[in-house]
Amino acid sequence: MRSKISRLLPGLLLAAALPVLAHHSFSAEYDADKPVTLKGTVTKVEWTNPHARFYVDVKDASGNVINWNLELASPNGLMRQGWTRHSLKVGDVVSVTGAMAKDGSNMANARTVILTDGRKVFAGTSGDGGPTQ
Amino acid sequence: MNDFLRNVCVVIVATMFLLPANRADGQDLTDPAGAAAEAARVAHKVPTGPAPRLADGRPDFSGIWGSDLHFIFDISDALKKGEKLPIQPWALKLAKERPSKDDPEANCLPTGVPRLAPYPWTILQNRNYTYILFEGNIHSYRQIFMDGRKHSPDPNPTWYGESIGKYEGDTLVIDTVGFNDKFWFDFAGHPHTEKLHTIERYRRPDLGHLEWETTIDDPGAYTKPFTLYGHSTLQTDTDLMEYICQENNQDVNHITGKDSRNSLSK
Numbered sequence: 001m002r003s004k005i006s007r008l009l010p011g012l013l014l015a016a017a018l019p020v021l022a023h024h025s026f027s028a029e030y031d032a033d034k035p036v037t038l039k040g041t042v043t044k045v046e047w048t049n050p051h052a053r054f055y056v057d058v059k060d061a062s063g064n065v066i067n068w069n070l071e072l073a074s075p076n077g078l079m080r081q082g083w084t085r086h087s088l089k090v091g092d093v094v095s096v097t098g099a100m101a102k103d104g105s106n107m108a109n110a111r112t113v114i115l116t117d118g119r120k121v122f123a124g125t126s127g128d129g130g131p132t133q
Numbered sequence: 134m135n136d137f138l139r140n141v142c143v144v145i146v147a148t149m150f151l152l153p154a155n156r157a158d159g160q161d162l163t164d165p166a167g168a169a170a171e172a173a174r175v176a177h178k179v180p181t182g183p184a185p186r187l188a189d190g191r192p193d194f195s196g197i198w199g200s201d202l203h204f205i206f207d208i209s210d211a212l213k214k215g216e217k218l219p220i221q222p223w224a225l226k227l228a229k230e231r232p233s234k235d236d237p238e239a240n241c242l243p244t245g246v247p248r249l250a251p252y253p254w255t256i257l258q259n260r261n262y263t264y265i266l267f268e269g270n271i272h273s274y275r276q277i278f279m280d281g282r283k284h285s286p287d288p289n290p291t292w293y294g295e296s297i298g299k300y301e302g303d304t305l306v307i308d309t310v311g312f313n314d315k316f317w318f319d320f321a322g323h324p325h326t327e328k329l330h331t332i333e334r335y336r337r338p339d340l341g342h343l344e345w346e347t348t349i350d351d352p353g354a355y356t357k358p359f360t361l362y363g364h365s366t367l368q369t370d371t372d373l374m375e376y377i378c379q380e381n382n383q384d385v386n387h388i389t390g391k392d393s394r395n396s397l398s399k
Contacts (some may be wrong), residue, residue, distance in 0.1 A: 050376070053381070
């Protein structure tokens with residue numbers, strides 16, 4: 001019985017709340033209570049450590065274009081889950097959900113990235129869809 | 134925490150950051166639920182069987198080992214259930230005051246001992262040395278002298294200290310002094326002094342599991358020695374990969390507060 005529960009629990013817990021792990025404190029940099037959804041065009045992808053990043057031009061309510069800096073897991077963490085440096089490309093139109101940076105900058109930790117055709121990129125990296133490294 | 138819950142936590146941690154890159158490039162991007170299921174499946178592929186041995190009969194600790202969540206946020210998590218860190222008042226005050234932006238790990242500096250980063254690591258043994266190689270934070274190594282030498286009388290304070298090791302039966306015992314006081318023990322910011330002395334005892338009870346106890350003795354910051362307990366599982370579907378933290382570390386410029394997931398915040 002215990003063995004069965006052992007097999008089931010991780011999956012269940014993955015669907016619940018998992019901490020987001022990184023080389024830095026997540027909660028000191030991002031506010032999980034400030035979710036943000038951004039829609040725009042990818043302008044740059046950085047497949048770098050300690051975090052992969054991508055940048056998206058987003059129009060605000062006034063029509064001004066703001067370039068957002070979006071943090072992902074480390075490239076190694078993403079690759080171990082099957083994503084590659086080609087998973088997201090400059091010019092892709094995306095809808096991103098994430099957690100805002102606490103310092104008010106145009107920066108967020110990306111939890112899910114959805115392409116216009118519905119494909120989800122970098123999703124499922126943890127229970128809350130967020131990066132784990 | 135009982136063994137079962139601890140094992141679940143180990144599995145979760147392994148699930149979170151040690152998964153195989155076994156999908157075709159750019160394919161199968163649409164199924165996060167499937168990814169989670171795969172994660173659970175892979176996390177349970179902990180190999181079974183007896184612990185391997187080197188040609189000379191000593192236990193073989195090689196393999197890619199996962200991290201242990203209890204050594205990341207707050208080392209109190211790695212104490213025996215019910216125990217508390219015997220921290221001196223000045224050290225507790227400092228831990229509470231330290232802003233997360235000053236965390237050496239966030240600044241791409243080493244974790245020191247006993248801290249772990251959420252990245253895999255490995256152990257290499259040869260006749261006169263044992264090395265612990267870390268994928269991340271930083272992409273570095275610890276060197277343990279196994280040639281029978283004694284500690285230097287006045288070692289230069291360093292991030293990983295001066296380590297000498299020996300075998301006690303099937304246990305690898307690592308005794309380390311000569312630490313600097315720069316690294317933090319965890320995200321919580323628990324400090325130490327140059328008086329820090331650690332004794333780590335590593336065992337491999339079977340092929341897929343690594344267990345260790347780390348006794349922390351630092352009369353400069355703690356009132357008495359205490360022991361932390363660690364567990365890792367063997368990761369068979371991955372290798373260590375390059376991780377150069379300094380490459381593009383933008384985080385420290387945006388960290389404004391203090392980590393909230395530790396005993397000092399509760």
